[in-house]
Amino acid sequence: MGMSSSMAHNITREKGTPARSAVLPRPAHVTYRRRTIFLFLLCSAYVAIPWGDIPFLGISLSAPLMFLIALEVYLRPPAPWLRHYRPWVLLAGAMWAGIFLSAVINGLRSGGIALDRQGALEVFHFGYWLGVVFLVTVYLVSYLDLGRRVVTVTAAAVVLTALVRWFEAVAYGKIGAWTSPRFFTQNMYGWLFSTFTPFLYALLVDPATKRRWPAAVGILVVWSAAAINGSRGSWVGLAGGLLLFLLLYLRVYPQHFKGLLIIILVCAGFLGLITLAPDRVVAAVSQRYATFQRIEEDKTYLARRLMVQKGLRLFQSSPIVGVGPARWTKEYVPLDIPERLGGWRRQASYQRLSAHNAYVALLAETGLAGTIPFALLLFTLVWRGYGAMVQLAKGGALWAMGVYTAFVGMSIHLWVLAGLTGTSTWVMYGLVGACIHQASRLSVDQTQSPQGNGN
Numbered sequence: 001m002g003m004s005s006s007m008a009h010n011i012t013r014e015k016g017t018p019a020r021s022a023v024l025p026r027p028a029h030v031t032y033r034r035r036t037i038f039l040f041l042l043c044s045a046y047v048a049i050p051w052g053d054i055p056f057l058g059i060s061l062s063a064p065l066m067f068l069i070a071l072e073v074y075l076r077p078p079a080p081w082l083r084h085y086r087p088w089v090l091l092a093g094a095m096w097a098g099i100f101l102s103a104v105i106n107g108l109r110s111g112g113i114a115l116d117r118q119g120a121l122e123v124f125h126f127g128y129w130l131g132v133v134f135l136v137t138v139y140l141v142s143y144l145d146l147g148r149r150v151v152t153v154t155a156a157a158v159v160l161t162a163l164v165r166w167f168e169a170v171a172y173g174k175i176g177a178w179t180s181p182r183f184f185t186q187n188m189y190g191w192l193f194s195t196f197t198p199f200l201y202a203l204l205v206d207p208a209t210k211r212r213w214p215a216a217v218g219i220l221v222v223w224s225a226a227a228i229n230g231s232r233g234s235w236v237g238l239a240g241g242l243l244l245f246l247l248l249y250l251r252v253y254p255q256h257f258k259g260l261l262i263i264i265l266v267c268a269g270f271l272g273l274i275t276l277a278p279d280r281v282v283a284a285v286s287q288r289y290a291t292f293q294r295i296e297e298d299k300t301y302l303a304r305r306l307m308v309q310k311g312l313r314l315f316q317s318s319p320i321v322g323v324g325p326a327r328w329t330k331e332y333v334p335l336d337i338p339e340r341l342g343g344w345r346r347q348a349s350y351q352r353l354s355a356h357n358a359y360v361a362l363l364a365e366t367g368l369a370g371t372i373p374f375a376l377l378l379f380t381l382v383w384r385g386y387g388a389m390v391q392l393a394k395g396g397a398l399w400a401m402g403v404y405t406a407f408v409g410m411s412i413h414l415w416v417l418a419g420l421t422g423t424s425t426w427v428m429y430g431l432v433g434a435c436i437h438q439a440s441r442l443s444v445d446q447t448q449s450p451q452g453n454g455n
Contacts, residue, residue: 032144036072039065040140044150047424048157048196049164051183060423063128070132073139081139088138088433091377092130098369099126099325106324114324122325122421129426137430142437148208150431151399155199159218161192162225169228176284177230190231191417194238195410195424197222201245202402204266205259216266223270228281230288233416241409242267248401252393302341304356304416310335311360315367322367328355358414358425377429381407385432388439395442403431 043062052061073081082089103123107115141147164183168174174181181189197219204215226234242263249259274282295301313333314323323331329352337346355361363371385404392400407428410419419425 031078032072032140036069037140037144037146040069040136040146041149041153043069044137044427045153045157047427048154048192049161050192050422050424062423066128066132066136069140070136073136081143085135085139085437087380088135088437091373091380092134094373095370095377096123096127096130098371098373099123099366101369102321102366103325105321106318106327110324114327116326118326119324125421126325129423133423133426134430134433137427138433138437141431141434142441145438147397147403147431147434147438148206148399151199151202151402154196155203155215155218158192158196158199159221161189162218162222165189165225165229166221169225175228175281177288179230181229186229186231187233187417189229190226190234190237191413191419192424193222193226193229193231194234194236194241194413195406195428197238198241198245198405198409199399199402201242201263201405202398202400204262205249206398208396208398212262216262216269219266220270220273224273227274227285230284232288232292233413235289237409237413240412241405244408245401245405248389248393248405252390252401297340299341302338303350303353306335306337306341306350307353307356308360310351311355311357311364314364318367320367321369322363322365325365327365328361329353355418356416358418358420361418362420378411381429381432381436382411384436388432388436391439391442392435400435403428403435407432 043065046060046062050060050062100123103115103119107113107119141150161184165174165181168181168183172182173179177186179186184192200215200219200222203209204212204219209215223238226238246260246263253259274285277285291298310333311328313335314328314331317323317333332351335347335350337350341350355364359371362374385407389400389404410425410428414420414425
């Protein structure tokens with residue numbers, strides 16, 4: 001599956017200049033039906049506006065579509081693929097095996113009490129996220145070169161989510177924190193904004209984008225929606241994501257300032273919108289922003305620290321297999337509750353709180369059995385994903401820069417949000433895995449081309 005010499009020349013012609021295209025051509029004799037590709041793109045967009053679940057199973061509405069895609073990928077692929085994606089299969093299988101082992105051992109030693117319906121569903125869900133969402137995303141995006149199309153449709157979906165948040169603000173007066181939005185929770189809105197907005201940055205600076213103004217307007221819509229939503233985690237995530245994207249852009253294109261200038265102009269436009277905002281909006285945003293100055297006294301911040309304490313103590317009680325999947329709110333452990341949070345009188349209420357930390361929750365529930373494989377997966381995505389992103393972006397595939405920025409921002413946000421149990425997380429992991437695999441294939445194709453062999 002080699003590249004033509006003209007395509008290889010287009011990708012490697014100038015190291016400092018973004019090419020118009022850096023796609024890996026799909027073999028004409030090995031392809032998927034258009035319906036399959038459309039369904040996959042639809043599922044990719046759905047993760048940025050995940051409205052509704054399947055009753056009793058607690059899985060998103062995209063699950064049946066992903067299962068149909070997975071059936072074709074696993075049972076009727078145009079060409080064998082599992083062997084070529086063996087590292088991802090092994091990492092996903094090891095993590096699921098650790099979670100399954102945790103459920104079985106905790107169920108046996110508790111006489112079945114620690115393995116209830118919710119715990120069994122959790123094991124099933126991770127099998128779906130790892131075996132269907134993650135692996136299928138890695139394979140299809142890299143094999144069919146769907147990266148830019150996935151980024152485009154998902155970016156459009158997150159703008160639509162931002163418009164929904166603005167509708168809530170205008171129609172129902174849901175402006176600021178603690179206003180209980182109707183369609184998604186405040187944390188969910190913030191999670192979606194901070195995770196997927198970097199896709200818009202990539203489209204904004206990509207030379208292949210014919211019209212930049214839709215991406216610029218989309219960024220302003222998302223930023224303003226995040227401001228009125230009042231999630232401090234998303235504010236930090238958006239600020240960090242923007243800074244990281246700028247640094248990565250300077251790393252890849254140190255002599256090109258056009259993209260930086262465009263982003264600076266968008267930032268100036270956002271500041272201009274703030275000055276024109278109604279007093280109620282400015283007051284709500286300012287009041288929420290002021291809490292950063294006394295964060296050590298903030299009750300939500302203290303509660304999150306308390307949940308880290310609970311997670312570490314649960315892990316100490318069972319370090320190998322944890323306390324079992326979906327057992328976080330069902331396990332009791334004495335907590336040193338600060339007086340500002342109510343002291344010893346509120347032990348029971350804090351035992352029922354969400355973990356608000358994906359990593360600590362996984363460590364507590366599955367122990368080292370589930371956490372070590374996940375840590376290996378995460379390290380692989382961070383380390384090899386960076387090199388793959390640089391290689392692809394230098395070839396003109398700036399969508400990879402948006403994917404990597406979104407992945408890093410999401411990973412940081414997971415420290416204050418229990419988000420591993422969601423489809424969007426595993427789609428993001430799959431996109432980074434696709435970048436790694438696609439960059440590896442690009443290196444092989446360049447090596448096998450006449451230019452790569454020095455001929």
